[in-house]
Amino acid sequence: MTIETIKQTSALVVAVSGRMDAVTAPEYEKKINELLDSGEVSYVVDFGQLEYISSAGLRALLSTTRRIRDKQGCILLANIVGNVKEVFEMSGFGSIFTVHATVDQALKMLPG
Amino acid sequence: MxxxxxxxxxxxxxxxxxxxxxxxxxxxxxxxxxxxxxxxxxxxxxxxxxxxxxxxxxxxxxxxxxxxxxxxxxxxxxxxxxxxxxxxxxxxxxxxxxxxxxxxxxxxxxxxxxxxxxxxxxxxxxxxxxxxxxxxxxxxxxxxxxxxxxxxxxxxxxxxxxxxxxxxxxxxxxxxxxxxxxxxxxxxxxxxxxxxTADITLNSLMELISSVRILRTGYAALFSRQGMVLAHPLKNAVMNETFFSLAESRHDTGLRAIGRQMISGKSGFVNCTNFLGEKSWLYYAPIRSTGWSLAVVFPEAELMENVWNLTVVMAFIGFSGIVLLSLTVFLIARSITRPLTTLAATSRTIADGNFDLELPQVKIFDEVGVLTSSFQSMITSLKEYIRNLTETTAAKERIQSELKLAKDIQASLLPRIFPPFPERPEFDIFALMHPAKEVGGDFYDFFFIDDNHLCFLVADVADKGVPAALYMMVAKTLLKSEGQRLGDPGKILFHVNNILAEDNESSMFATVFCGILDTATGEVRFSNAGHNPPMLIRSGEVSFMGSTPGMVLGPIKNAPFATGSIILHPGDSLLLYTDGVTEAIDRQGGFFGENSLLTFVRQVPFSDSRAMVLTVREELLRFSLGVEQSDDITLLCVIYRGLP
The missing domain is CATH 3.30.450.20 (PAS domain)
Incomplete structure (x- = not known):
């Protein structure tokens, strides 16, 4: 799993690629926690390049989202496709998160 | 050494x-x-x-x-x-x-x-x-x-x-x-x-000249105008020989040349062999009034004797100095190498695992002293490290044994006696759970709610290991108690979710597929909390059971869970599984996948639930040969036989 961040005016775009499973999920959690500690509160997570997400990945997503919301921040998911989309649909996570088709769309939803 | x-x-x-x-x-x-x-x-x-x-x-x-x-x-x-x-x-x-x-x-x-x-x-x-x-x-x-x-x-x-x-x-x-x-x-x-005229005796002058002694064997000599020997240590030559006759007898042309210089009133300083046969330095000077020539002879050997003696003394002092220097160097070298040798021996002993060693006391903080001191602190650190490692290892072993115990406990919590209901021929049920680690987050369960209703479920707690296992315990207990109390899959999941969502600090969640089989009619009412859809095997046809998946259990309260229904005909079977099955990994990192599972189940004939579960498990082992199991694997098969 690799995580790339691009700072946009309204939010930080976090592009996650590869596999997000029990081994790599803590990395994601750690990264988001660091960003949170550095004061970043608005996130758009781009899952376009994510090949696979396991339940551990979902849990990491859930726990970081909780932390972001505790800090009055917001997190939008974008570009959820393929396997990952199936997992989201099956697990009902699609209803917990605000999911957008593209990163641009998600960014538009956020106040400048 | x-x-x-x-x-x-x-x-x-x-x-x-x-x-x-x-x-x-x-x-x-x-x-x-x-x-x-x-x-x-x-x-x-x-x-x-x-x-x-x-x-x-x-x-x-x-x-x-x-x-x-x-x-x-x-x-x-x-x-x-x-x-x-x-x-x-x-x-x-x-x-x-x-x-x-x-x-x-x-x-x-x-x-x-x-x-x-x-x-x-x-x-x-x-x-x-x-x-x-x-x-x-x-x-x-x-x-x-x-x-x-x-x-x-x-x-x-x-x-x-x-x-x-x-x-x-x-x-x-x-x-x-x-x-x-x-x-x-x-x-x-x-x-x-x-x-x-006046006659004078030359005896006193000759005595004076003969008495001249230079060093031990040096002398003075006097020659007349014609080269006659007037005074010379060779007494026989006096008034008998001339410079030239002496030179002739010695076949020394050099001396003759010197002689000519002498009688012609010149003075000079030459190195020659004198008439006594010694290498000498000769200085000659004329006596003007008589035309005589006076010579003083310095034997070279004696002259150089002093230089030679001085050189010998210097050589003695010098070589003694060198010997002393070498000795000092040897002592210094040994003072350096001895602690090093000790250190080398010590490090061998340390390599053998013995840390209770006394290093030589550091007296001088030179490089060797610093090395010894560093070595001492290395030993101390190593000792500390080994002690910590021993403690850690002991702790790890304790945890391992505890995990082993936990594994046994977890395994014992799942129904393990098959067939579980031998007195009930209407259905056949078999299940297994193989955790990826010692303990897992997957579980299955089945129990009668009343005489005709068998509740069966497969669940997967997010993540693996101890946290998942603990959560699984809670989820399993809740599901069984609520299942027996409520009797409807949707309601069961709704209530359990609400309990789990309360104070869910760790963001844990579980996916659950829960079904209730009416053993009399074959109707299965079911509800799905974000779980993989089970497989329906009906007269050779295999398909995923269409169900609207609800939210996973845990994240949010009051999530709705719909209850679906399907009628099983005698011979129909349901295969429930967790994602450890479809996401089993082979050497190339590829997933086993739902389609492979579908194809495999379609191809393999089976007679009972045990055969089906074990065959699928074997196929998974074959698929992921040599690759460490990445997720818990749970399989549950229920076959409806119908009333006899």
Whole structure:
């Protein structure tokens, strides 16, 4: 799993690629926690390049989202496709998160 | 010990070699330089000595020639025609000059008196008194006019010293005669009138020269105008040999050349082999008045002896110094290598696992001291590290054993006795759960709610390991208690979710598929909380059971869970599984996948639930051969047989 961040005016775009499973999920959690500690509160997570997400990945997503919301921040998911989309649909996570088709769309939803 | 030796030996070798080379170079330079300085000094000493000796001889001779010259002046001015007057002058002169042995006044024919052809008055010392002789009578067979002492100064017209000779009186005295011509003025012309002489003994001068000792065997020598040996340590040569005859007997042309220089009144400083056969330095200087040559001879061996002795002493001191230096270097090298050797031995002991060692006390904080001290702290750290490691290992072992126990407990919580309900032929059920780690988050369960309703479920708690296992315990307990209380899948999941969502700090969640089989009718009512859809196997056809998945259990309260329904015909079966099945990984990292599972189940014939579950499990093992199981694997198969 690799995580790339691009700072946009309204939010930080976090592009996650590869596999997000029990081994790599803590990395994601750690990264988001660091960003949170550095004061970043608005996130758009781009899952376009994510090949696979396991339940551990979902849990990491859930726990970081909780932390972001505790800090009055917001997190939008974008570009959820393929396997990952199936997992989201099956697990009902699609209803917990605000999911957008593209990163641009998600960014538009956020106040400048 | 090899290293120890090599450092010390190398140091000693290099230092000794270089200091020896430097020392030898310095010693050699010193030797040759001293030699050169000494030769320089020698020349000046030799010159001084030779000149002072020559001067003394010269003084002696000059004092005599003055007397003779005075007599000649007296004879010229006083005109002495009277024998008594003349004899008075001669005898008085002899009496007042004790170094003069005899003196003569010899006249040309008829120059003293017209009556006598020749006249020579000779006064000489004999047995302490003065004797008188008239030489025209003594030398009757060869008149005195023809003698060298008379003829040579007469012809030359100036003062002349004779070649030294032994006196004929038998006293064995070496004599020389100083002859001075005197003239008279007659008819305005200066005419030769006669010769006045004085004889002196050379014995005292020769003794003086013979007594000169330079170092031990050095000497002074005197040669006459013709090279005759006058004074020399070779006593036999005195008045018997000349410089040239000696040189000839030695076949030494170099010496002859030197001899020629000497008799021609030159002075010089040369290195040669002397008549005694020794290598020597020779300084020669002329005695002007007589044309003699004086030589001083310095034996080279003795001269260089001092330089050589000095060099030997220096060499002794130097080599003793080098030995001391080497010893010091050896001691220092050993003082360095000994702790190193100890350290090396210590490190071997440490490598064997023994940390309770005493290192040598650090006395000096040099590099070795620092190394020893670092080594000591390394040992301390290692000891600490090993202690920590031992503790950690012990703790890990404890955790391992606890996990083992937990695994057993977890396994015992799941129904494990198959067939579980042998008295119920309407259905056949089999399940297994293989955790990826010691304990897992997957579980299955089945239990009767009432006589005709069998509740069965498969769940997967997010993540793996102990946290998942703990959550699984809670979820499993809740699902069973709520399942037995509520009897409807949707309601069960709704209630359990609400309980789990309460204070869910860790964001844990579980997916659950829960079904309730009416054993009488074959109807299965089910609800899905985000779980993989089960597989329906009906008369050879395999398909995923369409169900609307609800939210996973845990994240949010009051999530709705719909209850679906399906009728199983006798022979139909349901296969429930967790994502550990579809996401089993092979060597290439590829997933087993839902389609593979579908195809496999379609192809493999099976007769009962146990066979189906175990066959699928075996296929998974084959698929992921050699790859570590990445997720918990749970399979549950229920086959509806219908009422008998």
């Amino acid at each position: 090899k290293g120890n030796r090599s450092i010390a030996v190398r140091l000693i070798f290099v230092i000794t070699l270089w200091s020896t080379l430097i020392f030898i170079a310095a010693l050699g330079y010193n030797y040759y330089h001293s030699r050169a300085v000494l030769e320089g000094e020698l020349e000046s000493n030799a010159r001084n000595l030779a000149l002072s000796l020559a001067n003394r001889v010269e003084t002696e001779l000059v004092s005599v020639s003055r007397v003779v010259e005075e007599m000649s002046v007296s004879l010229e001015t006083g005109n002495y025609r009277d024998k008594r007057q003349l004899n008075n002058l001669l005898s008085q002169t002899l009496a007042s000059n004790p170094n003069i042995l005899g003196c003569t006044a010899a006249f040309e024919p008829y120059a003293f008196s017209r009556s006598s052809y020749g006249f020579a008055s000779y006064f000489y010392r004999e047995k302490g008194s003065i004797a008188y002789k008239e030489l025209q009578q003594t030398y009757s067979n060869l008149p005195y006019f023809f003698w060298d002492w008379y003829q040579i100064p007469r012809e030359l017209g100036h003062e002349e010293w004779s070649e030294p000779y032994f006196d004929e009186g038998g006293a064995n005295q070496l004599l020389t005669t100083c002859s001075v011509p005197f003239y008279e003025k007659r008819d305005g012309k200066r005419r030769f009138r006669g010769i006045v």
